[in-house]
Amino acid sequence: MAKVKSAFFCQNCGHETPKWLGKCPSCNEWNTFVEEIVEKKQAQQIVAFSKSGKAARPQSLHEIEKQEHRRTLLSDKEMNRVLGGGLVAGSLVLFGGEPGIGKSTLLLQIAVSTPNLKVLYVSGEESDQQIKMRSERIGIENKSCFILTETNIQNIFKQAEEVQPQLLIIDSIQTLYSSEIESSPGSISQVRECTAQLLRYAKTVGTPIFLIGHITKEGSLAGPKVLEHMVDAVLQFEGDRNHVYRLLRSIKNRFGSTNELGIYEMLGSGLRQVENPSEILITNSDSSLSGISIAATLEGMRPMMIEVQALVSTAAYGTPQRSSTGFDGKRLNMLLAVMEKRCGFKLGAKDVFLNIAGGIKVDDPAIDLAVVAAVLSSNADIAIDKNIALAAEVGLSGEVRPVNRIDQRIYEAEKLGMEKIVISKFNKGIHQKDFKIEIIQCGKITEVVKALFA
Numbered sequence: 001m002a003k004v005k006s007a008f009f010c011q012n013c014g015h016e017t018p019k020w021l022g023k024c025p026s027c028n029e030w031n032t033f034v035e036e037i038v039e040k041k042q043a044q045q046i047v048a049f050s051k052s053g054k055a056a057r058p059q060s061l062h063e064i065e066k067q068e069h070r071r072t073l074l075s076d077k078e079m080n081r082v083l084g085g086g087l088v089a090g091s092l093v094l095f096g097g098e099p100g101i102g103k104s105t106l107l108l109q110i111a112v113s114t115p116n117l118k119v120l121y122v123s124g125e126e127s128d129q130q131i132k133m134r135s136e137r138i139g140i141e142n143k144s145c146f147i148l149t150e151t152n153i154q155n156i157f158k159q160a161e162e163v164q165p166q167l168l169i170i171d172s173i174q175t176l177y178s179s180e181i182e183s184s185p186g187s188i189s190q191v192r193e194c195t196a197q198l199l200r201y202a203k204t205v206g207t208p209i210f211l212i213g214h215i216t217k218e219g220s221l222a223g224p225k226v227l228e229h230m231v232d233a234v235l236q237f238e239g240d241r242n243h244v245y246r247l248l249r250s251i252k253n254r255f256g257s258t259n260e261l262g263i264y265e266m267l268g269s270g271l272r273q274v275e276n277p278s279e280i281l282i283t284n285s286d287s288s289l290s291g292i293s294i295a296a297t298l299e300g301m302r303p304m305m306i307e308v309q310a311l312v313s314t315a316a317y318g319t320p321q322r323s324s325t326g327f328d329g330k331r332l333n334m335l336l337a338v339m340e341k342r343c344g345f346k347l348g349a350k351d352v353f354l355n356i357a358g359g360i361k362v363d364d365p366a367i368d369l370a371v372v373a374a375v376l377s378s379n380a381d382i383a384i385d386k387n388i389a390l391a392a393e394v395g396l397s398g399e400v401r402p403v404n405r406i407d408q409r410i411y412e413a414e415k416l417g418m419e420k421i422v423i424s425k426f427n428k429g430i431h432q433k434d435f436k437i438e439i440i441q442c443g444k445i446t447e448v449v450k451a452l453f454a
């Protein structure tokens with residue numbers, strides 16, 4: 001009987017070592033090594049999806065013929081936007097998110113709502129009856145969508161060869177296993193090997209593949225870090241299960257930008273695409289409340305209005321608190337210091353809480369002025385007119401600095417019915433005659449205060 005061979009793998013980065021180590025020499029993480037049974041694969045299994053028996057030969061760069069990436073437009077416009085204009089043939093997309101956030105629902109919805117696309121949906125977590133119940137809840141029927149409940153990677157390839165799908169969805173990669181490796185499903189070896197075989201299949205056959213992946217309690221994708229390097233795109237599905245809105249972000253994309261954002265609303269009948277996010281990120285209230293301002297921001301190529309909420313109160317426990325949700329806490333401290341030093345507002349002994357409405361995270365410096373306005377509004381308990389938007393960066397000397405693509409921000413504010421927008425006077429090429437909305441140009445925070453609270 002052959003001797004069973006084992007090795008130790010780092011659960012964080014996939015580093016392999018013959019003995020247990022307390023600290024990984026690759027990623028410097030502690031206590032991440034686990035023992036797994038390994039078995040060397042035969043050479044013929046490695047080239048299972050080779051187009052020909054001939055080995056590849058090196059080519060000169062000018063000999064390689066350029067080919068345009070053929071994209072498949074899905075029925076989901078938000079997914080098309082995040083992917084960079086559609087799904088590229090032969091691409092491998094890793095789709096991650098917290099449990100219960102709606103990953104399986106979204107991909108099943110895409111599978112059944114694209115009638116001209118033959119889809120093979122492989123589930124290792126649910127039975128075919130459970131998937132049938134979910135599709136009935138979505139309310140869409142598609143005869144070209146095939147369901148397979150299987151976890152053996154070799155059997156999946158056999159069925160894919162018979163069905164010849166134009167899109168393959170795997171739910172999830174942690175449930176698959178290869179009979180060539182003796183470790184359990186979800187282990188480092190199994191996840192890495194199954195992903196490698198799916199990658200060879202996608203590149204050889206030209207079929208795009210969606211891989212649903214679990215995430216750890218820290219919020220990162222489960223499995224070795226090499227998994228994110230192997231795939232062509234990594235999508236993150238975010239949101240709070242207690243709220244109805246979900247955000248789709250691109251962390252990595254070899255065929256498009258990583259700055260795009262897709263927004264969905266979770267309903268009983270599935271996920272609804274939100275084409276105008278500004279309407280859901282701004283509170284529709286008749287009463288004017290202090291501590292609220294409207295910022296014109298950009299997420300990728302998409303301009304949108306967001307609501308910035310601030311609360312300033314006297315510190316009850318001696319030490320003032322600084323808390324922010326959806327905004328960088330260090331930048332909030334910097335803006336508070338600018339307001340106190342340059343404008344004379346005494347905020348050092350007060351608690352300051354900041355929140356970006358809608359549960360989104362924003363790192364656009366153009367919302368600096370809206371943050372300053374919301375804090376000052378709450379401090380003075382004076383409401384800002386809800387028909388005024390702000391779009392400018394604030395410098396350390398208290399100056400109002402210009403931001404890029406200001407014309408798109410102004411058009412978005414105008415489209416949503418805003419009457420005024422405050423920008424930097426240093427933005428070039430902006431003329432009042434080109435817009436219906438009133439443009440207020442300021443150079444310092446003190447000028448903004450006079451314009452808002454005069």
